[in-house]
Amino acid sequence: MNKQWILSKFPVGEIKEGDLVYQESEIPELNEGEILIKNIYLSLDPANRGWMSGQKSYVDAMNIGDIMRGGTIGVVEETNNNDFKKGDIVNAMGGWQQFCVSNGKGVRKIPLDTGFPLDSFMSIFGMTGMTAYFGLLDITKPQEGETLVVSAAAGAVGSIVSQIGKIKGCRVIGIAGSQEKCDWLVNDLGIDGSINYKTDNLRGKLKELCPKGIDIYFENVGGPITDAVLSRMNIGSRISLCGLISAYNAESIAPGPAWGNLLVKRINLKGFIVFDYIKRYLEAYQDLSNWVRDGKIKYKNDIVPGLENASHAIKKLFSGENNGKLIVQIADL
Ligand SMILES: NC(=O)c1ccc[n+]([C@@H]2O[C@H](COP(=O)([O-])OP(=O)(O)OC[C@H]3O[C@@H](n4cnc5c(N)ncnc54)[C@H](OP(=O)(O)O)[C@@H]3O)[C@@H](O)[C@H]2O)c1
Known part of the structure; x- marks a missing residue:
């Protein structure tokens, strides 16, 4: 049975x-x-x-x-x-x-x-790792010294994105929903700063932690968090639109973020589905497995x-x- x-x-x-x-x-x-x-x-x-x-x-x-x-x-x-x-x-x-x-x-x-x-x-070697790897590297092409903000940063995808961002030399700021998650991101994963969106002043903290603005946003959440991040994004910055979990249980359509920022700042936003990369999974596995073996990714x-x-x-x-x-x-x- x-x-x-x-x-x-x-x-x-x-x-x-x-x-x-x-x-x-x-x-x-x-x-x-x-x-x-x-x-x-x-x-x-x-x-x-x-x-x-x-x-x-x-x-x-x-x-x-x-x-x-x-x-x-x-x-x-x-x-x-x-x-x-x-x-x-x-x-x-x-x-x-x-x-x-x-x-x-x-x-x-x-x-x-x-x-x-x-x-x-x-x-890490399944859909989660593939999403993080291609969603960050292929969509946003991070460069050394750039500022990367990740929402749901302590989650399965977000925590891998954050660490790949560090490997690529970015300043990485993670947004998460508890102090414990925020501490884990900074103290264990070694990212540069974290924001507890439930207790911190999100816009104030983004300003403090991203003094040169935001070059890359890895979007997992949507809603007011996105709105706050968009307001600090640089001209020509990039967004990887990975997920919008804040809307998944919504019974009606919430007022959206100020998408006008996308136009004015010429932000390059590209949605993707991890399965687009099935033929390149081996490439990701080779990098991810080396990084796990070398202790660069937890x-x-x-x-x-x-x-x-x-x-x-x-x-x-x-x-x-x-x-x-x-x-x-x-x-x-
Ligand atoms: N595009 C693709 O192909 C693809 C593939 C896989 C996953 N995804 C997307 O990636 C995102 C993360 O997925 P995952 O599997 O890694 O899950 P996860 O991040 O391990 O778990 C979801 C997390 O989202 C946060 N969250 C829930 N409701 C929220 C809200 N209203 N506002 C802000 N944060 C909220 C919670 O963390 P906090 O405690 O921080 O709130 C929760 O732990 C999702 O949006 C998912 O749809 C996309």
């Missing part, structure tokens, strides 16, 4: 009890070309909330009754597909469930001989045991309780 989370209602506002239901179904027999994957890790991401909205975005909309969509790492248990053998460790969109059946499309093998723990391929994973806890755990992303990349451990390898 296969335990699964099913989308039962399109959430309004925050995800609530009953929007997802936990149920059991039989594991189907494999057809020709299919594989059975036992899911080990499930990635919980802010994007999950958008996927539940019933709206098409860069991926098809989910329908009521669908297994909740999610990225996974798992092990091939049975195979009718010559490209995969039993025991292969694979990355897939395996969903919020114990087992998934796939025709192999979009399923990528994870090498076992890297010396890194498997959960690192859900975070990463944290927040692993929640038990698939049954997934719908509760995802709320941590929106309350800020997650401490690193939020992952559900569905089973032992």
